[in-house]
Amino acid sequence: MALFFVIVLAVLIGVVLFDQEGTPPSGQVLGISVLDFQPVGLQAVNGSGTTFLVAFSIKNTTPVGATLLFAAYNLYGDSYYLGHGVITSPVKIPALGSVQATTAFLLPLAGGLRGSWAYFLDGGNISWRAQGKATITEPILGAVSVQFNCTSISGSSSISCSYAVP
Numbered sequence: 001m002a003l004f005f006v007i008v009l010a011v012l013i014g015v016v017l018f019d020q021e022g023t024p025p026s027g028q029v030l031g032i033s034v035l036d037f038q039p040v041g042l043q044a045v046n047g048s049g050t051t052f053l054v055a056f057s058i059k060n061t062t063p064v065g066a067t068l069l070f071a072a073y074n075l076y077g078d079s080y081y082l083g084h085g086v087i088t089s090p091v092k093i094p095a096l097g098s099v100q101a102t103t104a105f106l107l108p109l110a111g112g113l114r115g116s117w118a119y120f121l122d123g124g125n126i127s128w129r130a131q132g133k134a135t136i137t138e139p140i141l142g143a144v145s146v147q148f149n150c151t152s153i154s155g156s157s158s159i160s161c162s163y164a165v166p
Contacts, residue, residue: 030062030066030138030141030144030146031060031061031062032058032059032062032066032093033058033059033061033163034056034058034059034148034150034159034161035057035058035098035159036055036056036152036159037054037055037056037057037128037130037152037159038054038055038128038152039053039105039128040053040102041053047109048106048108049107049108049109050106050109051104051105051106051107052104052105052107053102053104054075054085054102054103054104054105054130055100055101055102056087056101056102056103056130057098057099057100058091058093058098058099058101059098060093060094060095060096060097060098062095062096063095063096064095064138064139064140065092065093065094065138065139066093066137066138067090067091067092067093067137067138068087068090068091068093068101068134068136069090069135069137069143070086070087070088070134070135071086071087071101071132071133071134071135072084072085072086072087072132072133073086073130073131073133073148074130074131074132075105075128075129075130076129076130076131077126077127077128078126078127078154079127082105082107083105083106083108085104085105085106085130086103087101087103087134093136125154127152127153127154128151128152129150129151129152130148130149130150131148131149131150132147132148133145133146133147133148133166134146134148144165145165145166146163146164146165147163147164147165147166148161148162148163149161149162150162
């Protein structure tokens with residue numbers, strides 16, 4: 001039993017020390033951060049609107065795996081509100097690794113036509129912003145709710161994110 005507590009304590013100390021040394025300038029919570037997000041494809045165009053596939057690349061810098069249980073976000077394109085998206089299927093985030101969470105996002109026909117046409121006419125060169133809330137679970141700390149605000153600038157491969165634990 002004492003060996004179990006020593007192992008748990010060592011893992012906790014390792015997570016804290018590793019997280020302090022590896023914090024990127026854009027910030028992160030629990031050693032987990034969004035590296036990139038962008039529309040990666042077109043799923044459907046119909047009378048309801050245009051359904052894009054949006055991918056979030058997530059990185060875990062800790063030696064402990066985690067799971068993204070749920071995320072809800074508002075998506076903006078060139079500062080125009082495009083709609084609301086959700087990730088409802090759990091996504092396993094490996095220890096010291098990265099994963100891509102892909103979700104369908106409906107750009108409604110009413111009110112979203114301008115953003116849709118801009119995407120096609122500009123060849124996808126749009127500044128994107130995803131703002132929302134995610135629930136992440138990790139074996140040691142349990143479930144944590146995180147607010148995020150990520151921006152991807154048109155013509156640049158960089159992303160800026162801020163995170164907060166409410």
